[in-house]
Amino acid sequence: IDECAVTCTSCAAGACLVGQTCVDGNTDAASLRDWVCTCDAPAVGSAPAGAAVCVLNECTQTCPSCAGDTCEAAGQPCLDPDPAPNSTGDWECSCHDPFTTVGGVGMKA
Numbered sequence: 577i578d579e580c581a582v583t584c585t586s587c588a589a590g591a592c593l594v595g596q597t598c599v600d601g602n603t604d605a606a607s608l609r610d611w612v613c614t615c616d617a618p619a620v621g622s623a624p625a626g627a628a629v630c631v632l633n634e635c636t637q638t639c640p641s642c643a644g645d646t647c648e649a650a651g652q653p654c655l656d657p658d659p660a661p662n663s664t665g666d667w668e669c670s671c672h673d674p675f676t677t678v679g680g681v682g683m684k685a
């Protein structure tokens with residue numbers, strides 16, 4: 577049985593959160609409690625038989641709000657202070673010592 581699609585004592589039954597997809601890799605009737613919640617792209621993460629903890633690092637992943645190679649092209653490290661999928665547009669490029677990082681999102685002067 578597909579534990580993501582039916583209601584039963586071992587089934588997902590809404591356990592995956594918004595932004596997650598339930599996947600049951602083995603729908604054999606003898607294979608129970610093997611479903612997994614996986615995070616929808618561009619977030620990453622998964623958890624067996626329960627809600628996943630999803631992460632969206634805008635410095636290393638690809639998405640409309642992501643840094644891409646902006647920081648690296650300027651020779652600056654990228655920092656995403658909050659990798660939660662609902663926290664976007666908060667990445668910043670950091671300056672190397674002895675320079676100081678000022679401003680918000682994007683490359684630093």
